[in-house]
Amino acid sequence: AAGIMDARHHNDDGSSLQRRMAQLERAIIAFDAKGEYHPQHGISIHDNWGPIDTLLSQTLSAIEAEGWDNIRSKVKSIEWIESLDPAKRTMKAYLPDEDGEPAQRIELHLDESVHQNAQRYFDAGRKQKDKTIGAKKAIEETLAKIVSSEKKRAKADAAGKLQATKRSKQLWIERHRWAVVGEGHLILGGKDAKGNDAVVNKYLKREDLYFHADLHGAPSCALKLKEGLEEDPHPLPGLPEGVPALRLTQTFETEEFSEKCIKEAAEMSVVWSRGWSSGGAAATAFWVEPPQVSKTAETGEALGRGAWIVRGKRNWLRDLTMEMTLGMAVVNGIPLPLVGAHVAVTKWCERWVRIGPGTTKKEAMANKISKATGLVQDDVLAALPPGNVQILKDNNLLNT
Known part of the structure; x- marks a missing residue:
């Protein structure tokens, strides 16, 4: 190919x-x-x-x-x-x-x-x-x-590798943690305090949902109702076999999230938290609607960068699996690792790995995946969870 x-x-x-x-x-x-x-x-x-x-x-x-x-x-x-x-x-x-x-x-x-x-x-x-x-x-x-x-x-x-090259610009989703869940919906998470504020202020719309792991310092996450990934009707010629051509869309016709999509979004929120580094097999997270998220404390004082107050009922999801799936795809013409819930990734990607907390440094794993796929190592590193990892299953991505 x-x-x-x-x-x-x-x-x-x-x-x-x-x-x-x-x-x-x-x-x-x-x-x-x-x-x-x-x-x-x-x-x-x-x-x-x-x-x-x-x-x-x-x-x-x-x-x-x-x-x-x-x-x-x-x-x-x-x-x-x-x-x-x-x-x-x-x-x-x-x-x-x-x-x-x-x-x-x-x-x-x-x-x-x-x-x-x-x-x-x-x-x-x-x-x-x-x-x-x-x-x-x-x-x-x-x-x-x-x-x-x-x-x-x-x-x-x-070898079926992508020929990724250096580029001067990123897709807007790359400024944050991002993944696909459900039927291709995007979930965004802040990389730091500034990113947490951006996710809520700029990207959390009224129809979306706010997610947060039940752990201090976990990222604020926005599950997008109308935005996600879909197949690109005009794929670039010469893609390796099993590598999908996808594009970002803001026109999903979905009216509400499925329970499966909500659970997968919650799982990504814990994957991006310090719960991954602790090596736990499961964790807890909650979701609320955007109006419940505020920058103003009960006393009327404004909160610092990255901090948010959640008022009202929290919808808890417990015993969430601490794992994610990574595949290789081309998004808007750019070779990128595609991460997210297992079903969401594998419905497009024929080559993938399931990843869980482990003992391998993420830098070493990013290097290994990059060499096997042709993806840019920094792009892979940015897609991996915040801690050591292990491969739970390799479906022809690493050929191990």
Whole structure:
């Protein structure tokens, strides 16, 4: 199966190298043209030593006698001189062709000799030649990179890996913890105190639900009713087998959450809490409606960053399973780990792992998953729970 490169959302190394090749080739054409042009001017100046020496001396004498302004006006009627430049102390003049008529235009420095003017063109020609040599060497190096890139791509294709590349922008959901539950609904969680405030203030709408694990410091979470993931009707060509093409949507027609969706959202809220690091097999969480969440304490004082007051009845869910599933997908054209409830992830992803609290450092696990899938290691690390992990089941993701 072929790998994936998506120029719509992030830099494509292959395309970048091809563009670099085209730029270098155009530069060589320009360098070669200038390289031939400059030495020829120098030769022509030498061939017309006498007339040019006379032109230089007469023009300079006239300027000294009458001034630049007067002479600039007078040279307009002289067919051998195009213009004078007082700032640069140069003039643009014409060399004769085989019939003795004005033809090749050159720039002459009035304070330099004929030889010095000719040497300027010879030196410029050598510089252009050096640039051409440098560009040709750069083309050879770029070509070698293209060949190497294609070999890596072919190797990744054979292993069913995604070809994820560096990108400058993130999807908006990546600014937070995010997962899929139920029929594809998004649940968002704060990564820190600032993130907790953003999740509630910016993303928790009236039709959504607020979740929180029954543990101090757990993230505020928003289960979105109208937002989630759906199959992309226009998938990129060449996706590895078993890797779904998905896209974000804000138009779910769901009117209310199912009990199954609510339970899975609660499970994600405990997965993202310190309960994971403690190694517990189960935990407790609650959900409330958005109007029950406030930034104002009973005393009327405003709470600090990341803190929220929940008033009224809390809907508790107990004995929640401490595990999550991770698959590989392409979301809005970007290769990403897809995490969430087991059923929600596996309805799209054929390759996945079930993850629970364990003894393997999450950094080591992220590295292992990245190597097996082609996903960017930092993206995998951001998707994993906050603590050590273990693989409960591997369904052809790691091929272990």
